[in-house]
């Protein structure tokens with residue numbers, strides 16, 4: 001047997017040295033106006049989650065281009081530095097650290113996945129680098145935790161799924177028998193609890209008759225569909241997304257699952273284009289926030305209209321709501337810098353000043369108002385409606401829309417979300433705007 | 441023989457420290473790469489016996505989760521205790537799974553390891569209230585004897601690498617270590633020398649699980665978060681790739697392989713962030729095609745060429 | 751002389767083939783016993799049963815007072831029974847010396863994780879075993895690169911390195927040219943005699959049997975059909991007939 005260890009060891013040293021020698025090391029001083037502003041952007045551009053992450057990447061490209069076309073930030077050009085979250089949590093953390101310490105990226109838009117947000121938040125804190133979560137919606141992110149540098153430009157699962165339950169309740173839908181089919185990970189389980197607890201608060205007789213959590217990426221849902229059909233629920237709730245949602249809907253359609261039960265397909269709007277007019281009619285759908293490309297607020301916003309037009313021209317698709325979430329996160333970065341510049345008499349902000357500017361920031365996003373609350377969580381409205389085919393449109397639109405104001409569907413800072421749901425006032429539903437009250 | 445090799449290891453350590461001092465991020469990525477190298481070393485140990493584990497992520501992840509649970513349940517933040525918890529939980533798990541799995545060979549061994557790790561993956565994902573599900577669990581910023589360690593984790597990792605590599609080098613020179621290669625070529629003869637092949641495999645399985653746990657705990661502490669994806673087969677594949685790229689024939693091989701993988705991934709993220717998968721695939725392919733013995737085989741290439749010419 | 755190994759009423763069948771049919775045989779201490787018989791008569795099967803590779807359907811083998819039939823090969827090896835194979839069983843990727851070091855270590859204490867296999871006392875034993883068979887010259891060659899004859903010798907050397915009380919050799923000279931065979935047997939039998947190891951060897955070459963065996967047992971269709979002094983047995987025309995096929 002031969003022993004290579006010493007040669008191998010030196011070889012590894014040389015290789016590693018080479019790799020690091022090749023990496024550019026930028027010079028950067030605090031308070032100095034940089035030649036360009038690098039912004040780390042974390043999303044999925046490969047793997048199954050790319051169906052959701054790619055529209056966001058596209059949106060980021062467009063937003064940074066249009067920002068630069070308008071002269072950048074006080075003359076400073078912005079440059080997105082993309083990181084593929086499909087590399088896994090360890091690599092994502094590593095990239096975050098590298099971007100901060102080696103490439104001096106002062107601000108991050110991260111991340112899509114909740115696991116990555118939870119992993120990155122302490123790192124952002126440690127490196128004192130402002131991080132703006134743009135899609136992850138676990139309500140554990142800010143629960144019982146105080147961060148100085150971590151913010152979220154969207155809402156948590158709580159308002160997102162309270163909204164769907166409220167919509168059903170306001171419409172006086174039969175919620176006596178509820179079936180749930182969610183992906184088998186935190187997002188699915190959290191949503192199931194929030195949705196069913198909200199129903200039970202106002203309709204204590206509401207029963208979960210079937211609860212299914214197929215694993216992420218299952219190719220076939222035939223047994224699940226059989227069980228849903230057999231259980232005869234009045235309402236079926238799902239927060240599937242991406243390929244899982246497509247597979248589920250595609251397999252459930254011929255088996256008439258959606259004619260038997262009223263479907264709540266929380267992320268249904270993301271596959272409108274995919275299914276066209278075959279998408280189940282009258283299903284309750286939404287956008288986990290206010291990112292509906294056809295909402296009155298968006299139609300009245302010239303910047304949003306330009307964004308949609310550019311997006312469609314470049315990518316030949318309608319921007320689904322992850323695209324809006326990313327676009328809005330870029331606007332949050334822009335607004336924070338503008339505020340920091342304003343409040344520091346034009347002096348370029350360091351990360352501390354940027355973080356202070358993010359606090360309590362109010363931004364008029366492409367899709368509506370956004371406030372960063374005291375706990376750094378985002379507060380936005382929630383749009384819910386039903387799918388409906390209309391003449392002249394190749395795919396369904398959202399009809400019977402309602403726009404719930406963020407502060408009405410979001411638990412107050414530091415409140416335990418489930419406790420908050422369980423103790424919602426009896427007249428809560430009457431205080432909410434009515435389905436159909438938003439838009440045409 | 442001993443003198444110059446020790447000297448080169450010292451030089452390597454010095455190089456690593458220099459790189460780490462030059463860039464704080466480098467110390468992080470070196471920590472993670474070396475931690476994964478420890479786990480890959482465990483995989484390589486079994487490769488020597490001709491056994492390919494497609495599920496070694498199980499122990500890597502167990503190390504990370506072991507440390508995370510100690511912090512979560514007992515509020516422990518001490519680095520050494522966390523490491524100990526990770527190492528122990530992986531080793532204990534290795535003793536249980538090993539007791540069953542060392543009876544199998546070849547594809548059965550590979551697949552059963554894979555199955556074991558995927559069972560844990562599903563469990564950890566499903567038992568949301570106990571494990572944090574897909575969101576995972578945080579690890580605290582560690583302390584060392586009550587102090588904030590700063591770069592301490594990197595140096596501790598380096599120390600672990602040296603102790604483990606040194607220990608394993610000696611171990612591989614022992615009869616038990618040499619017996620590993622003997623398992624790969626002739627189990628019957630080993631039995632007829634009076635040696636229990638499965639017993640020897642069991643010991644090595646436990647050692648390799650322990651190495652996986654130690655690496656997993658170090659990486660998890662560095663990263664600060666564990667997720668079920670640690671248990672996923674892609675993590676196992678990465679460890680196996682690192683071991684194979686570096687060459688299972690030497691103790692330094694798996695570290696070289698893991699450093700190369702992390703280096704390539706980092707360089708790809710730098711220059712072609714959307715093509716990192718392709719870059720890693722090409723790199724693996726290049727090594728497989730041109731240096732089938734792994735990186736540690738590169739040093740033999742000139743001799744081989746010479747021989748080919750003659 | 752005292753019996754060292756006693757096979758009683760052994761029965762082995764593979765499907766319909768009876769490979770051992772009520773075999774009774776005693777091996778005496780310090781003797782050299784040759785087993786002869788035509789191909790497929792069950793000679794290897796007998797060796798396999800005695801060394802734990804095959805469990806007999808009936809019957810028992812006693813080594814002293816110990817019953818062997820339920821023991822693993824490794825346990826039998828540890829009792830002091832070693833075996834050389836019809837097809838050499840070596841560690842192909844190790845050198846000849848490393849092969850013998852493993853054998854020496856296996857005898858002296860294998861489970862020591864931090865004691866080098868090349869420590870002097872193991873080296874000495876390994877070299878000694880090589881020396882007995884004149885193998886010093888190829889100590890640093892890889893086992894896979896050796897000629898068939900040398901592989902046979904190394905295989906025997908590994909069994910010798912275990913310093914057994916009883917050694918089974920299954921056709922030590924098959925596949926080896928007859929010139930080579932003489933050299934091998936001379937070396938092996940000399941070494942065994944010097945070490946005082948009781949030996950059972952399966953052999954096709956009657957010349958070798960005549961030269962080295964104290965006693966012969968003749969196998970036919972899984973049965974021992976005759977046993978006795980070589981000159982008596984080998985002159986029996988009926989027996990010559992029965993083993994003629996093997997030549």
Ligand SMILES: Nc1ncnc2c1ncn2[C@@H]1O[C@H](COP(=O)(O)OP(=O)(O)O)[C@@H](O)[C@H]1O
Pocket residue numbers: 764767768769787788789790791792793794795796
């Ligand atoms: N593992 C086995 N499976 C099936 N048949 C076997 C096996 N081993 C031996 N046999 C059969 O048992 C008989 C005795 O074989 P063996 O002991 O190898 O004979 P010998 O060594 O005398 O040539 C032969 O007929 C052989 O085909």
Ligand SMILES: [Mg+2]
Pocket residue numbers: 793794795836920
């Ligand atoms: Mg035979």
